[in-house]
Amino acid sequence: MRFIDEYRDPDAAAGYARALRRITTRPWTLMEVCGGQTHAIVKFGVDELLPPEVTLVHGPGCPVCVTPLGLIEKAIEIASLPGVIFCSFGDMLRVPGREHDLLTVKARGGDVRIVYSPLDAVALARVHPDREVVFFAVGFETTAPANAMAVYQAARAGLANFSMLVSHVLVPPAMEAILSSPKCRVQGFLAAGHVCTVMGYTEYEPLAARYIVPIVVTGFEPLDILQGVYMCVKQLEEGRAEVENQYARAVRRDGNQPAQQLVREVFRVVPRKWRGVGEIPQSGLALARPYQSFDAGLRFGIAGHTADEPTECCSGLIMQGLMKPRECSAFGTRCTPEHPLGATMVSSEGACAAYYHYRRLDIPRQEAEVATHAD
């Protein structure tokens, strides 16, 4: 498949691995910010190709994982109301609240629907004027423009029965929170390519300068990641700390300006609580004042829940790069995808889910002797 196979080429991957070994002289710890990258790394075994000196730790870039428990509870409460059609991306449905998840609400008769675009939810509101249609707007800068467009269109169409439960988060403040922690062990970042397609990467430049840390905007295919690691290690070895763009086929320095403008029109920047991490200043988006009538929390009069996280869940440490999933004592025993303690175990971008699905069992040696042939 074009634009996919080229980036999964085994010979090119081996070439990058060799080049990386040549330039690496001492230990480095890098963080890939995005959960999509984490999954690609674990699924394709990209980390197995790295020299032993290079350690990848997994960042907070999983929107499902960082959505606070209180907001999940709010979603569950709204979705359980009669007359509500609750729309969400598929990922959110299995995220555990205090007692159950949105799939359970559906099983008990709630009208919970998976949509592929927030505009599908707007369309539902149009054809069901007698129902309240609520969209669960979760995500980073990547999904913010589409969600903003949904509210913008609903406002233009005067759709009074559409609203949005917003839990948007922003990447740079989270990176700054990680860097400013005294326990920080991250020496270089692979920034999330898709976030940068929207936002560009100028906002990372002050971070790189202030914390003297290389930041490489990186894509999601195995070769993207290998090249991103190479560029990052090269900077570290040469004593540089700059923002570089590995994902140039999709990302421009200034990003997608019309999309940014729409986001600024519909949303405003607010402090946001990150599940497992805590509150980070100016790290989230909420509806801007002219669009507040579309705020589902306000519309249904549901106050902020302040649910406590299960104390046993270490997802906060994992998402700050302070721990790896297999180092958690509950991993694979008291915490599994069927009975998760935290969202990192259920989201398709969660680090714990990646390790559970692809690394849970020890793979015996002698794999090299497997000989099959594609005919």
Place this chain on the structure above:
Amino acid sequence: MPTDLASGAACPVPIGDHTHVLLAHGGGGRLTNRLIDSLFLPAFGDSAVHAHHDGAHLHIGGARLAFSTDSYVVRPMFFPGGDIGTLAINGTVNDLAMCGARPQFLSVGFVIEEGLPMESLQRIVASMRTTARAAGVAVVTGDTKVVDRGKGDGVYVNTAGVGLIEHDGLIAPASVRPGDAVLLSGDIGRHGMAVMAAREGLQFESAIESDCAPVAAPVLALLAAGIPVHCLRDLTRGGMASATVEIAETAGLHIRLDEAAIPIREDVRGACEILGFDPLYVANEGRFIAFVPADAADRALEVLRGFEVSRAAALVGMVSDTSRGLVTLKSRIGATRVVDMLSGEQLPRIC
């Protein structure tokens, strides 16, 4: 009053801590297995040996029969490459074929929703007739129920079937041996993506067509050619991954798959990439894997490739005893990962 407790027929073991049935209980993954193991088997399971197989092996008089049943609740009823009728015939025909049996007779039960256009029912029945004829089976008995409007998705179909077993081997996970080759009968993922695209109104450049087809003919040809087939499994719900994991766990062996050897069409890969699906977990309705001794693999592939439905058959993996109950996959870039059973429905991702 808990009278059943007093009478000794104790309440079944709680199914995990789920108080209600979830869609994932029917998804063919971990929850389905748990439901079978903790509720159905304790109730019905004297013949537990075949509990996780596609059909039962029966001895009646001097004859050896395979017996299987399946219900079809697909939405939409019509999709590119087939409809609920073709599925209902081929599904049960294929389950019988997976027992190494020659499918012979089917029953058909319809649960029809009031208000279903008669023309739709006629189309479904017509395609069942054509499909049954192509698969060489006769529909010999049936049942019809109509439920209130709103109580069903147009129509649900159940089929059950019997087939004759004409070989002596036991085709089951327990027969799989270290050194066996894993053969896949063709490209994977088409049925699941075709239905998903039709159901959700997803527009791709070209319509992905279901692979729905009977596979009894190539299976019977393998047996007729004297190939010692150890195990067969059709790759329906849960896809290739769930089928191999289930066999590896039952057989207590290690299945090693080679990602680059598994055929997947471009359009299916593209659709999966967009939605964040892994084609290994996507359902098929005309694909199966066969476990045969490695030295018979080339001959078996030659037989399979003689049939249109298995023209693209390929060697995709090997069985070893290096680990118990494990499936691993050599990724395209040469690293190795574990293949796990799906723990719920595959859900489209956020970004």
